[in-house]
Amino acid sequence: MATVDELAALVQGSMQNPAERGPGICPICRGLPSPGYVTDVGCGSNPEHLDAVVPISYAPGLGQLHTALRGYKDNRLSVVRRQQHVRLAAVLWKFLLNHEECVADAAGARAFDLVAVVPSKTPEQDERRDRLRALAGETCGHTSSRYRRVLRATGQGAEGRYFDPRRYAATETLDCRHVLLIDDMWTSGASGQSAAHALKEGGARTVGLVAIGRFIRRDYADHGARLDALPQVFDWATCAVHR
């Protein structure tokens, strides 16, 4: 049996801590704003329903972590999906073990009493793609006992990349719950903010999101160079809340 520490150590070589707060870094998601802007494009256009957004690592497009985050869900070989699944679960487990309290603090919750995941965009996709649910609900022992499938994709609202208050709905009353919302990859934040909106509509008091990878397109504008200028290391002792 593999241990969380051992497998997280294997992924560590492809991880990079999100940048510290400061000019040129989106204060919400740690993405890279265009010159003259405070937030990045996604956070600038989506309403902010999440009380905290905490990416674990950057995931540059077509880099190793991005490959893993795509592979665990969509690779056509089950052996590939499974191997990446276990490793990503180890990353989530180790990170939350060290930093869930920081995320709760940032979200204004005493502690998270419910764990949910951001569903896929359409009901059909969401039924077919159960890997993130399995990751948070089964393999990651830190979240599995608190996990419930409390969000569903409605099939309504805008397709794709934009925030839409109708995209998801809560499946039960969430009165006063403090929800830790897990996503594998944060790109524009449209899905994460839409999911937080649905959770709040369902009665949740706070929603804090942890995403394994903060996707950055290297070939967009000067993002590749800006990413390379940041420290290329990953330290488990720190997290985006405290940077």
Place this chain on the structure above:
Amino acid sequence: MLALMARRDLPWNKVGGMVEEEGSAVALLNDLEQEQAPTLFGDSPTPEVLDELAGRLDEWEREGMQVITVLDDAYPVNLRLVHDRPAALFVHGDLSPDDERSVAVVGTRKASDRGLEQAEAITRGLAEAGYVIVSGLAEGIDTAAHTAALHAGQRTVAVVGTGLRHSFPRSNADLQEHLGRESAVLSQFWPDQEPRKYTFPMRNAVMSGFARATVVVEARGQSGARMQARLAREHGRPVFLLRSLLAHEWAQDYASKSGTYIIEDAREVVDRLERLYSDELTLAP
């Protein structure tokens, strides 16, 4: 896929991922050519390029080479998991499902007697535990690893730093021929590619990606083996350094890095890999 590789303006290790994201090599090729259209005169060159490549492909296949792309089921499983995956591989011989359970054994070309003995012992132990042995067909440690695997009756695969029409060094041409007949020799380069300084580090990335783990036997500071250790770590592959390497500063520096293990024998590698490649996850052992 070959037409995309032939453009040479895309990073070698990104074409495969770009095609997978796009869903089709032809669609990506058309996109790229449309982007470039204003700078080109006349019609798109694609049909001619594709015809020429189809002719070459026939020629290569007649010479006994297979061309396997990321879109083929036969593409090596481990390589699918790393970002440094070539869009296509040229293969002499046959890939096997057994290759998924493989370990790369690498080290210096100028090996000491002790280094050669260590390479043989590690290889023997891994082979006895059923691991396919992967190496780079170079002089020294690589040759010792391939040879020891053959003596142990185990499959051994070479990932070479040239095109398949070349052998480097020449002295290993027979061994290359033998492996191509009995197991597999693979290359990410066009068959006519000659050995170059830049081809070997690219090859190390593919060797790391092909195997579950890399064992470094004997290597000095500026070596391909050390390069492979760095790449393997980035790929999420465990790196095993023989304890005797700790005489070198680079290895001392590596020893503390995540996913790196100092070992004395093959048993430690086998035990560790059994755990790391298990499907079950636990907080404490």
